[in-house]
Amino acid sequence: xxxxxxxxxxxxxxxxxxxxxxxxxxxxxxxxxxxxxxxxxxxxxxxxxxxxxxxxxxxxxxxxxxxxxxxxxxxxxxxxxxxxxxxxxxxxxxxxxxxxxxxxxxxxxxxxxxxxxxxxxxxxxxxxxxxxxxxxxxxxxxxxxxxx
Amino acid sequence: xxxxxxxxxxxxxxxxxxxxxxxxxxxxxxxxxxxxxxxxxxxxxxxxxxxxxxxxxxxxxxxxxxxxxxxxxxxxxxxxxxxxxxxxxxxxxxxxxxxxxxxxxxxxxxxxxxxxxxxxxxxxxxxxxxxxxxxxxxxxxxxxxxxxxxxxxxxxxxxxxxxxxxxxxxxxxxxxxxxxxx
Numbered sequence: 177x178x179x180x181x182x183x184x185x186x187x188x189x190x191x192x193x194x195x196x197x198x199x200x201x202x203x204x205x206x207x208x209x210x211x212x213x214x215x216x217x218x219x220x221x222x223x224x225x226x227x228x229x230x231x232x233x234x235x236x237x238x239x240x241x242x243x244x245x246x247x248x249x250x251x252x253x254x255x256x257x258x259x260x261x262x263x264x265x266x267x268x269x270x271x272x273x274x275x276x277x278x279x280x281x282x283x284x285x286x287x288x289x290x291x292x293x294x295x296x297x298x299x300x301x302x303x304x305x306x307x308x309x310x311x312x313x314x315x316x317x318x319x320x321x322x323x324x
Numbered sequence: 325x326x327x328x329x330x331x332x333x334x335x336x337x338x339x340x341x342x343x344x345x346x347x348x349x350x351x352x353x354x355x356x357x358x359x360x361x362x363x364x365x366x367x368x369x370x371x372x373x374x375x376x377x378x379x380x381x382x383x384x385x386x387x388x389x390x391x392x393x394x395x396x397x398x399x400x401x402x403x404x405x406x407x408x409x410x411x412x413x414x415x416x417x418x419x420x421x422x423x424x425x426x427x428x429x430x431x432x433x434x435x436x437x438x439x440x441x442x443x444x445x446x447x448x449x450x451x452x453x454x455x456x457x458x459x460x461x462x463x464x465x466x467x468x469x470x471x472x473x474x475x476x477x478x479x480x481x482x483x484x485x486x487x488x489x490x491x492x493x494x495x496x497x498x499x500x501x502x503x504x505x506x
Contacts, residue, residue, distance in 0.1 A: 200491040244352030
């Protein structure tokens with residue numbers, strides 16, 4: 177064990193973790209010159225960290241190469257086939273969205289529901305006496321029964 | 325090569341050749357992105373197609389060339405997450421089952437093709453989900469820290485510290501797996 181290692185062992189403990197946490201920034205070109213110099217000085221005297229730094233540097237150089245994975249040759253043709261005829265302008269997209277919305281099987285039920293809610297709201301807040309409707313129906317029915 | 329701003333402007337005007345060029349230019353990247361999430365070639369292919377269909381429908385909303393890639397990756401990530409949810413908690417395929425790029429490979433790519441890519445994928449699997457995504461977005465797709473923060477809804481400081489940690493962890497995992505592999 178070197179003198180420095182003995183001193184560190186009795187004071188702060190090993191500093192490799194602290195150095196290691198700055199390797200990625202160091203490889204990116206850490207803007208803080210003091211940090212750069214501290215990491216460089218540590219690495220110069222620590223073979224394990226030197227190896228780890230080389231590994232991080234090599235990895236960061238290789239990673240962008242895995243970004244692209246070419247699909248099969250038919251991919252572009254398949255995408256072009258799927259996108260042909262799809263509207264791209266805002267108006268045509270809006271029209272297409274409403275057309276699909278109206279073609280759903282539940283659309284008629286939803287329209288009826290909304291209509292009923294609107295009638296109830298109107299009946300509550302206006303002079304439309306919807307509550308008189310059942311009474312009116314009874315009158316009509318009794319007139320109908322009494323008719324010979 | 326036509327610059328991205330011009331290509332996007334032509335696509336927005338409805339030029340089918342410009343659209344074809346855009347798909348050609350980004351197919352490898354988007355397919356690779358989907359493969360990273362889905363780990364299944366068929367699923368990745370279908371999802372990449374779905375991403376391009378969504379892109380086509382939203383060509384009018386596309387950004388300028390500089391912010392297009394982050395926007396496209398956000399769209400792609402949403403598509404991949406939707407697909408993963410639809411698939412449920414299905415075990416991913418062996419990451420070995422991945423094709424190398426089809427263009428002429430460089431020596432580094434040859435190295436990747438010879439099992440290094442699979443090793444890298446295995447090493448990435450040892451990271452937490454967030455750290456893995458940060459490596460994907462920062463180191464593989466070269467997004468800026470601010471863009472990653474916005475995409476993952478994380479503060480800039482968190483992205484920076486996690487990125488540093490993730491890279492170091494990944495380097496250790498690669499070394500350890502490379503040492504374990506004969």
